[in-house]
Amino acid sequence: MKTIGTRMLISPAKYVQGAGAMHELGEHVARLGENVVVLADKGVWEFVDASVSESLAAAGVRLTKEVFGGLCTQREIDRVAAAAEETGADVIVGIGGGTAIDTAKAVGHALGDIAVVSAPTVASTDAPTSALAVIYTDEGAFERYSFFGRNPNLVLVDTALVARAPSRFIVSGMGDALATWYEARVCVAAHRTAMAGGLATEASLSLARLCWETLMEYGPQARLSAEAHVVTPALEKVTEANTLLSGLGFESCGLAAAHGIHNGLTVSHRTHGMMHGEKVNMGTLAQLVLEGAPTDELDTWLRFSRSVGLPTTLAEVGLADAGREELLAVGRAATAEGETTHNMPFTVSADMVADALTAGDAYARATATP
Incomplete structure (x- = not known):
């Protein structure tokens, strides 16, 4: 037992x-x-x-x-x-x-x-x-x-x-890995059982945090290395963050709304040309909005995403001019029974997901450099 x-x-x-x-x-x-x-x-x-x-x-x-x-x-x-x-x-x-x-x-x-x-x-x-x-x-x-x-x-x-490989792949991986820390801290704070079968260890939470820190420090360098198709220490570090640190962090800490909303986004055929991490990145933005994250945290996420070329608006994941019904369909899929969105420390509805996507998109567009 x-x-x-x-x-x-x-x-x-x-x-x-x-x-x-x-x-x-x-x-x-x-x-x-x-x-x-x-x-x-x-x-x-x-x-x-x-x-x-x-x-x-x-x-x-x-x-x-x-x-x-x-x-x-x-x-x-x-x-x-x-x-x-x-x-x-x-x-x-x-x-x-x-x-x-x-x-x-x-x-x-x-x-x-x-x-x-x-x-x-x-x-x-x-x-x-x-x-x-x-x-x-x-x-x-x-x-x-x-x-x-x-x-x-x-x-x-x-x-x-x-x-x-084309640099888009490692950049997409950064989007997937960037969510690791944001989702891990939510799951740990809410005492959620992770996919590993138990609560997170201090080691797994530290790995999730290290994943985020590595991306912040070396992500832009790694993108340039990938664009030049050369192996550098920065590319090695970000490859490890995207693959090992993110993998151990998410599996032994947990997933939350960022990945649940990614899954919701797949119901729209307009997003099917986007890579996994690109859609996860929009899920992270919506999760931060759902949490009521402070402005400086949103700005940190936006600066990093823009510095490596990750999408920050709905238009950038194929959902330009998305209507309320389309976003509600995403929200319903993101909050389906068994979805990781339910690892948030509060109840999340389809309407809340649609609102968070709308608000996050509006903030990203309002703060974009002309």
């Missing part, structure tokens, strides 16, 4: 980060199994095929390649799980962005005792370290969170690949 007030922190078994780390994949995977299915989309395969194939071959690991369909849907999970089962794989590796990695994690869960490896090629989300996946409908709308009994066995991040 779990003790009331139990504190928990969960994490992947191993985290590896550095330029050229993909060339070490075989060395690490060989400790987990000898028959691997690697899932990546067609574009990712074009630039990781040689390093992945050579590394696994050198380690004596049998490789089966699967091409990712593009969305983490139940249909895609079932398809890849069937393929992995047919080959007798004992390891599943997801390479690419958050949806491919979430699919690999879900496949590992479906097959029970198969080891899971996350190998992001972008620093766009904190998905790689977590024991959960975001499942979407075939149309691209948020459907549900799927929770697993364990975190990945290995997370491997090649920062040379992160630097090679």
